[in-house]
Amino acid sequence: MSRPGILYPKMTVIGCGLIGGSIIRAAREHGVVGQVTVADASEAHRARVIELGIADHVTGDIGEAVKDADLVVIATPVLSTAEVAAALAPHLKPGATLTDVGSTKANVVEAFKALDLSKVFVIPGHPIAGTEQSGPDAGFAELFENRWTILTPAESDDEAYAAAVARLSTFWRAFGAQVELMDDKHHDLVLAVVSHLPHLIAYTIVGSAADLENVTESEVIKFSASGFRDFTRIAASDPTMWRDIFVANKDAVLEMLGRFTEDLQAMSRAIRWGDADTLHAHFTRTRAIRRGIVAAGQESAEPNFGRDRGKH
Amino acid sequence: MSRPGILYPKMTVIGCGLIGGSIIRAAREHGVVGQVTVADASEAHRARVIELGIADHVTGDIGEAVKDADLVVIATPVLSTAEVAAALAPHLKPGATLTDVGSTKANVVEAFKALDLSKVFVIPGHPIAGTEQSGPDAGFAELFENRWTILTPAESDDEAYAAAVARLSTFWRAFGAQVELMDDKHHDLVLAVVSHLPHLIAYTIVGSAADLENVTESEVIKFSASGFRDFTRIAASDPTMWRDIFVANKDAVLEMLGRFTEDLQAMSRAIRWGDADTLHAHFTRTRAIRRGIVAAGQESAEPNFGRDRGKH
Structure with a gap:
């Protein structure tokens, strides 16, 4: 596990369940993000995230949550990704990286294609890790250690996009994960x-x-x-x-x-x-x-x- | 694990692979048999059993092996049970108990029914235990601990038969196994x-x-x-x-x-x-x-x- 320093000054995680909560804890522990914002639709989840003290800012407003973020991670159930992405797309900062953690990828790629995401780097992802637990308390920083994370970047010759993929790979590797790039289908x-x-x-x-x-x-x-x-x-x-x-x-x-x-x-x-x-x-x-x-x-x-x- | 003392003065095991070898080691360790005889068709297995010193008598002659035995355990591959049983049936001592360890039971019961086994107690069995190893060296006394052994006795009102079933159950329980009685089908x-x-x-x-x-x-x-x-x-x-x-x-x-x-x-x-x-x-x-x-x-x-x- 390398310590690459701060890769994303501001990270926003949408949905603080097992995976989202683990990403936040791992990112803080390994020092790869500056500020952390959590957006969660559940009031109970938001209250618990505040109690746990794992985020700098907690909100129910997706647009507000993502507007300054350098990295946005959609960590909601996979069938809600399309809806969440549509809600946040207009508010993304140009040059930000947008990723997700869904167990299926072609449907996520389809959902992203329907939106105007031309000013951000879209890199779908899937960390192959989990436990039987769920909710804000379930996450832990070591969840991704020695697990694979698959990223399914678009085919692109753009150097800036390649750099964004490399950065997101470094982010996952900082958690002890192995990273594989793959076509979404x-x-x-x-x-x-x-x-x-x-x-x-x-x-x-x-x-x-x-x-x-x-x-x-x-x-x-x-x-x-x-x-x-x-x-x-x-x-x-x-x-x-x-x-x-x-x-x-x-x-x-x-x-x-x-x-x-x-x-x-x-x-x-x-x-x-x-x-x-x-x-x-x-x-x-x-x-x-x-x-x-x-x-x-x-x-x-x-x-x-x-x-x-x-x-x- | 109780220590019931010697249940069978003479035990003969046909086939000294993983299961046969484990039964011998467990029976000696828990003191439930007196003398142990091994019959094995493989000369290499017989030589190895002698080297290991786990049997009192080792032979390739099935008839000789079973003639004085109080308990005969067929521990050969399940499809050879019929042939082995036919070879040993005429030599069994009246009042002996005959069992096996095959993974299927109806075919074993069929094979036994084709033979004259009226003077012995026939109690098919199946210890649900194993490892990926095989051969005389593979066995160990603890293999059956906390595992189930299923016995499939015949339907019978005979008190002597019931006593033989109880004795064989005690034998398995001495190894730490749990015993269940069940119809073979x-x-x-x-x-x-x-x-x-x-x-x-x-x-x-x-x-x-x-x-x-x-x-x-x-x-x-x-x-x-x-x-x-x-x-x-x-x-x-x-x-x-x-x-x-x-x-x-x-x-x-x-x-x-x-x-x-x-x-x-x-x-x-x-x-x-x-x-x-x-x-x-x-x-x-x-x-x-x-x-x-x-x-x-x-x-x-x-x-x-x-x-x-x-x-x-």
Whole structure:
């Protein structure tokens, strides 16, 4: 973690939930912003932010909040981004940087394109980090450490824009995050694979298990260590956030779901016909990706890996 | 963990892999057996068992191995149980207990029914425990601590049989395991839900991800913390064991897979039509099972639960 000094004299965060609150705390701790303004639609949130003392200025007025800001971070639920962006666009200072933290990016890019944002640097973003908590108290400065933040800048030859992207990357890296630049549609496809489809599948199987007439919920809970438990953890994620993600990323999710369903049907057929060779060949092949994850050190957060694997 | 004293003066374990080797070590450590005999088809395994000094007698001859045994544990791969049982059946001592450790039970019960086992107590079993290791060196005495062992005894009014079931339950509890009695077909249905279907789905999605033309394996690995990683861990399980499980438990797995596929199609339809209410209602409902698992203390092995959940 480098300490790059003040990157943005004035930062405004719209929405002080888990992510917004964590950005504020991290930015202050690492000294990368001067003044912090929070705009939040919830009066209770605003009162709590004042009590916490993490912002220099707290307001319910979006226009007032952004007018002097060098960096504006939209950290509201992803389906409200279009509305929030429309409200703040006319008030932005020329030369400011506008970013967001939404879990889907193509819909955000579309929303921004509908507005006149020609005088600011628009750089959508997605920090891949979270906990099950929400609200102003949930944030903490370390949330982004060793996590990825994906930025989806526009294609541009403009040197000033490139400099703005570099600055925002430095901002995230100051928090201990790794930064990856990506096309917004590609981001949505990658996240559909590594996150959205796994969540959809987990939500579905947990629901299927709950509906069984001949296996009790108590049995499912008792014996869940044999594989099911990992799915229940994923399926306990915030329902509103996930509803919004599936609405916002429909096309990529349906594309991935179609491929998965085809492959699952092929496995089903192999089981029905007792095609042991096909099953074995498939089960062998999937180990390569796992080895890649372990080699990349992505598993370090799970100390009991090994003894817990392979229960059956 | 109680110390019940010697329950079986002579125990014979057929197959000294992870489970067989762990049973031997646990049984010696907790003092519930007198002499231990190992029968293993592999000469290398036999030599290693002798080196390890964990058995009193080591042989490749199944008949000789079981002839004096009070407890015989078949711990070979589940598809070889029928063959092993046929080889040892004529040599069993009247009044001995015969059990196994296979991941599926209806096929084992079928195999036993085809043999004359009228003079012994047949009590199929399934310790739900494992690691990714195999072979004589892989076993350890603590493998079964705080895990479930399911026994699937026959329906019987015979007091001597009931006593044999109670004794075998005491044997497992001495290792720190919790014991549940269950009908064999019901066992296979429960395991299809909590273990076999989750594994099939995990194997499938990891395969689907590996096949994508437009998302690289490196991207999948980099961003796997957002849900996918849990699936890769499950999909790294032993291919041979899992092939055998799907062959052995075809009917229950296909039944569960059919229900899951229907439910997944319903979710797919809700996404396609932007039916946000249906999605939200489903995502809310699945949290109840998760709460049950946390309340039952099933999550204790994962200290970083919380901060790792909900990445998106």
